[in-house]
Amino acid sequence: MKTVFHKFAISLFVLILLVAVDAMRSGFEPDTLFRAAAGESVPVGGKLSVSPEDLAEIRDFDSAKAAEYLEAKLDTPDAQVQLLELQGRIWRGEVTVADEARSGEYSLQVMPRGGNPQEDATLYRLRLFPDGRALRRDLPSFCERDLGVRPFWLFVGFLPLGLGCLGLSFLFSSREDARRQALGLGSIYKLARRKHAWEVLFGLGSRHGVRPGERLLLLDSRRRVVGDLVAAKVGPEASHAEVGLETAIEPGFLVARADAPGVGPGTVQYR
Numbered sequence: 001m002k003t004v005f006h007k008f009a010i011s012l013f014v015l016i017l018l019v020a021v022d023a024m025r026s027g028f029e030p031d032t033l034f035r036a037a038a039g040e041s042v043p044v045g046g047k048l049s050v051s052p053e054d055l056a057e058i059r060d061f062d063s064a065k066a067a068e069y070l071e072a073k074l075d076t077p078d079a080q081v082q083l084l085e086l087q088g089r090i091w092r093g094e095v096t097v098a099d100e101a102r103s104g105e106y107s108l109q110v111m112p113r114g115g116n117p118q119e120d121a122t123l124y125r126l127r128l129f130p131d132g133r134a135l136r137r138d139l140p141s142f143c144e145r146d147l148g149v150r151p152f153w154l155f156v157g158f159l160p161l162g163l164g165c166l167g168l169s170f171l172f173s174s175r176e177d178a179r180r181q182a183l184g185l186g187s188i189y190k191l192a193r194r195k196h197a198w199e200v201l202f203g204l205g206s207r208h209g210v211r212p213g214e215r216l217l218l219l220d221s222r223r224r225v226v227g228d229l230v231a232a233k234v235g236p237e238a239s240h241a242e243v244g245l246e247t248a249i250e251p252g253f254l255v256a257r258a259d260a261p262g263v264g265p266g267t268v269q270y271r
Helices: 004-025 130-139 142-147 151-182
Strands: 033-037 041-047 068-073 081-089 090-097 102-113 122-129 185-191 198-200 215-219 226-236 239-244 254-256
Touching: 004 142, 004 151, 033 041, 033 142, 033 198, 041 102, 041 122, 068 090, 081 102, 081 122, 122 130, 151 185, 151 215, 198 254
Parallel strands: 033 122
Antiparallel strands: 041 090, 068 102, 081 090, 102 122, 185 198, 185 254, 198 239, 215 226, 215 254, 226 239
16 A cells, blocks of 8 residues: 555656646746637736836826726737726736637737837737637647646645645555564665665664664565674664675665564565
């Protein structure tokens, strides 16, 4: 069960990473591009290069009267822009597209009323599509394009599930280690190759009856005795030892006390 949850948790975190990368791809898209399908009304907005207050003092400014301070020009008759709000240089509006709108990319120009189009206008792009399916095919995000879901919501949904599976995997691993330790068997937590020997950290300590200088057995992944080692530094839950470089040792090996049940020159009877 531990192995299943561990593999599932790893797979889920790989998926979360891919979703995060997908979300980042969407973030690189320019904020001056809007998309809309025929028959839709979509919110639009952005930051002006020049604010109406940069050109003239406005008394009794009302943010809800954006249409009085700004003008918008869209070079297609198949869509209309409604200016809704202005806060400093940040404007918000809505684009309504006709049912029979022609597909294509059009220019949207927003600037303060009475301003110079060459100097004061902020340019945006509006892409029109015949339907929602065609619009989704143009999106940079795989999740939005093929699943119809924003990657942010997938990330929010998968992350707690991944953390939960990782926690269960850790719980199962801890219980399995405790069962092994009760039988005098310890997992290898760390295996580092040094110049003169392998440095080994394994899960048997003074609480499990191990003493400094005690000789322990080294078991391979099939629970067969393949060598031995001497406990050097012993802690309550784990110990350090060194093994000669000529010893074939891998992270999946176990360390066993000589009096562990079933330990001998053949296979250790433990599952």
